[in-house]
Each structure stands twice: as structure tokens, then as C-alpha cells.
Amino acid sequence: MVERQRSVVFGEAVEQYDSARPDYPAQLITDVLDYAAPGPVLEVGAGTGKATAGFAARGVSLTCVEPDPRMAAVLTAKCPGVRVEIGIFEDYTPDQGFGLLYSAQAWHWVDERRRWDLAHAALAPAGAVAVFWNLYLVADPNLRDALAEVDRRHGVKTSSLHRAAPPAGRAAEHPLADDPRFTDLGQRRYQRAGHYPAARYLDLVRSISAYRMLAPDTREALLAEMAGLVGDGVEMALLTDLTLARRTP
Ligand SMILES: C[S@@+](CC[C@H](N)C(=O)[O-])C[C@H]1O[C@@H](n2cnc3c(N)ncnc32)[C@H](O)[C@@H]1O
Numbered sequence: 001m002v003e004r005q006r007s008v009v010f011g012e013a014v015e016q017y018d019s020a021r022p023d024y025p026a027q028l029i030t031d032v033l034d035y036a037a038p039g040p041v042l043e044v045g046a047g048t049g050k051a052t053a054g055f056a057a058r059g060v061s062l063t064c065v066e067p068d069p070r071m072a073a074v075l076t077a078k079c080p081g082v083r084v085e086i087g088i089f090e091d092y093t094p095d096q097g098f099g100l101l102y103s104a105q106a107w108h109w110v111d112e113r114r115r116w117d118l119a120h121a122a123l124a125p126a127g128a129v130a131v132f133w134n135l136y137l138v139a140d141p142n143l144r145d146a147l148a149e150v151d152r153r154h155g156v157k158t159s160s161l162h163r164a165a166p167p168a169g170r171a172a173e174h175p176l177a178d179d180p181r182f183t184d185l186g187q188r189r190y191q192r193a194g195h196y197p198a199a200r201y202l203d204l205v206r207s208i209s210a211y212r213m214l215a216p217d218t219r220e221a222l223l224a225e226m227a228g229l230v231g232d233g234v235e236m237a238l239l240t241d242l243t244l245a246r247r248t249p
Contacts, residue, residue, distance in 0.1 A: 006209045006213055007109040008067055008068050009209050009213065010047060010068065010071060010207065010209065010212070011069070011071045012070075013203075013206050013207050014048060014070045014073075014074055016203035016206045016207050017048060017207040018048040018050075018074055019200070019203060020200050020201075020203035020204040020206070020207050021050055021134075021204065021207055022134055022136065022192075022238055023050050023051070023053070024051050024104060024132065024134065024240060025190040025192060025240055026054065027190060028132060028188075028190050028240055028242055029051075029054045029055060029058065031188065032100070032102060032128075032130040032244070033055075033058055033060070033100075035186075035246075036099055036100035036127075036128040036130070037099035037100065037124060037127050037128055037246075039097070039098060039099025039100070040060075040061045040062075040063065040096055040098050041055060041061060041062050041063070041098060041099065041100045041102070042062075042063050042064075042094070042098040042101045042102075042122055043063070043065065043101075043103065043104070044065050044089045044101065044102075044103040044106055044110060045065070045066060045089070045104070045105070045106025045107070045109060045110070046066045046071075046075050046082075046084070047066060047068075047071045047075065047104075047105070047106065048071050048074035048075055048078065049064075049074065049075040049078040049079050049082075050104060050105075051102070051104035051105075051132075052064055052075060052078070052079050055102070056079045060100075062079070062081075062082045062083065063084075063085060063098075064082055064084050065085045065087065065088070065089050065092050066084060066085075067086065069086055072084050072086055088110070089110050089115070089118060090110065090111050090114060090118065092118075092122075094121065094122040097122075097123060097124030097125070097127065098122050098123055098124060098127055099123075099127050099128065100127060100128045100129075100130065101119050101122050101123055101128075101129045102129070102130040103130075103131045103132075104131075104132055104133075104134075105132075105133050107131040108133075116175070116176065116181075116182075120181050120182075120247060123247040124247070125247060125249040126247060126249045127246070127247045128244065129245050129247070130242060130243070132241060132243070133240070133241055134238060134239070134240050135160060135166075135238070135239040135240070135241065136160075136161060136204065136236050136237075136238055137160075137161070137163070137164075137165050137236065137237045137238075137239065138161065138162060138234055138235075138236065139193070139234075139235040139236060139237045140234075140235060141164070143229065143230070144162050144163075144164070145162075146229050147161070147162045147226060147230075148162035148163070150222055150225045150226055151222075154214065154218055154221065155214070155218070156210050156211060156214065156222070157210075158210045159208055159210040159211065161205065161208065165237060166239075174187060174243065175243065176245045180248065181247065181248055182245040182247060182248060183245070183246050183247075183248045184244075184245065184246040185244065185245050186243075186245075187241070187242065187243050188241075188242045188244075189239060189240065189241050189242070190239070190240040190242070191238070191239055192237075192240075193235070193236065193238065194235075194238060195233055195234070195235055195236070196233050196234045196235075196236050197232065197233040198227060198230050198231065198232060198233050198234070200233075201226075201230055201233060201234045202223055202226060202227060202230075205226060206223070
């Protein structure tokens with residue numbers, strides 16, 4: 001039997017994914033486009049277009065690489081002017097040099113031994129790369145601990161949803177710090193907060209790969225327990241961490 005791959009389980013819950021996952025801060029999109037070199041833009045792992053819609057609205061010429069046709073169908077409906085290439089980035093052959101390559105919540109799924117080589121090859125000289133992730137955190141520490149206990153009891157070890165916020169100002173080391181092919185390195189954090197009604201919170205849980213990998217009856221039991229804990233909804237802290245680099249001309 002072929003092993004079910006964690007990197008491409010999102011399309012199983014495409015509706016919940018698209019309705020429950022947050023978008024990305026408008027200021028991040030402005031900052032990335034200000035930093036980018038002129039020219040066409042490539043997005044890696046576009047999913048249902050949560051980031052794509054924001055970039056497309058700024059009038060850039062966009063090509064999106066996305067392996068899951070279920071996610072890509074929502075993306076195309078949402079962003080009809082965007083070129084979509086179905087497949088993984090590792091198999092994609094760029095037909096032009098891009099002024100910007102960005103990836104939202106997806107760069108960790110690309111082969112870690114090859115991803116920066118592939119980005120370098122896809123960029124025009126002085127082209128920019130921007131990778132970013134939303135971190136959604138339950139703001140109330142008591143509720144967070146209770147939800148983390150439900151995770152533990154059901155064997156979920158790798159969900160980031162129920163952990164404490166990483167301390168501000170202690171971003172991880174830049175992944176390209178020692179790579180002379182890239183320059184002008186940067187890292188930024190954006191902060192937002194929001195109320196998630198219970199149904200949206202539970203759909204967010206359903207959309208996360210750590211929970212998708214559970215057996216369906218285990219997942220439903222976990223969700224029932226979480227529903228009992230969250231009441232009307234959850235106050236969330238949304239952090240977005242951005243990493244920037246430029247191809248050395
Ligand atoms: C967590 S989703 C992020 C989707 C979207 N960018 C967003 O911000 O909501 C990860 C996406 O990466 C895609 N993906 C997984 N492996 C990939 C790979 N090797 N190359 C390109 N995309 C990949 C998945 O199909 C999925 O749509």
C-alpha cells in the first residue's frame with residue numbers, strides 16, 4: 001500500500017481549509033512587493049490561494065505551483081487570472097527568470113536538500129525570495145493547556161496550535177546566513193489577534209496535517225472533546241514570520 005503523504009492531505013478537507021485558515025497581513029504583502037525585483041512572480045504551494053489572492057489583487061503577473069488538484073480548483077476559481085502549474089516544485093521547470101518567488105505555509109514541504117537550489121535557479125539575477133508562515137496560537141494559557149492535553153491523549157505530537165507563543169524578537173537563525181548565493185537577508189514578524197467562533201476553530205483543527213493524519217474516528221473523538229472545551233469560540237493570537245533573501249546578482 002502506498003503511504004499517505006502528510007504534505008498533500010490538505011485537499012481532503014479543502015472547504016474547511018479555505019474557510020478556516022487565516023489569510024496573510026496586507027502589510028506583509030506590501031513589504032514583500034517593495035523588496036522584490038521587478039518581473040513575474042512565482043508562488044510555491046499556493047493551495048486554495050490564501051496568499052495568492054492578496055498578491056493577485058496588487059496586479060502582479062503570477063504563476064502558481066500546486067500539486068493537489070482539489071486545492072488548485074479552488075485557487076483557479078478564486079484567482080482566474082493566475083497561471084497554475086499542477087505538480088510539486090521539485091518537478092517544476094521554470095520557463096522564465098522570476099523577480100520574486102514566495103511561498104506561504106508551504107516551503108517546509110519542499111525537499112529541504114534541494115529547495116534553495118531550486119529557488120536560486122528560478123530567480124532572475126537580484127530576484128527575491130520570501131517565505132512565510134502563520135502561527136495560530138490559542139491566547140488563553142489555561143484553554144491552551146487543556147487543548148494540548150487532548151492532543152496528547154490522542155497521540156498528536158506535532159501540532160503547533162496549542163503551544164505557547166515563541167518569545168518576540170527571537171527569530172530563528174536565517175536559513176541562508178552561510179549561503180553566498182543570497183544576500184540582503186531579512187526576517188520580520190507581524191502580529192494580529194482575532195476571535196474564532198467554535199465552528200471555525202474546529203475547522204481550523206480539521207485543516208492541519210497533524211490532525212488529518214489521525215484515523216477518522218480518533219479525529220472525531222478529539223474534535224468532540226475540543227468542542228466541549230472551546231464553548232462559543234477561541235481568542236487567537238496570529239503571528240506571521242517572514243524570511244527574505246535576494247539572489248546575489
Ligand atoms: C499548508 S498548505 C499552504 C497553502 C497556501 N499557500 C496557504 O497559505 O494557505 C501547503 C500546500 O503546499 C502544497 N505542497 C505540498 N508539497 C509541495 C511541494 N513539494 N511543492 C509544492 N507544493 C507543495 C500542498 O498541496 C498544499 O496546498
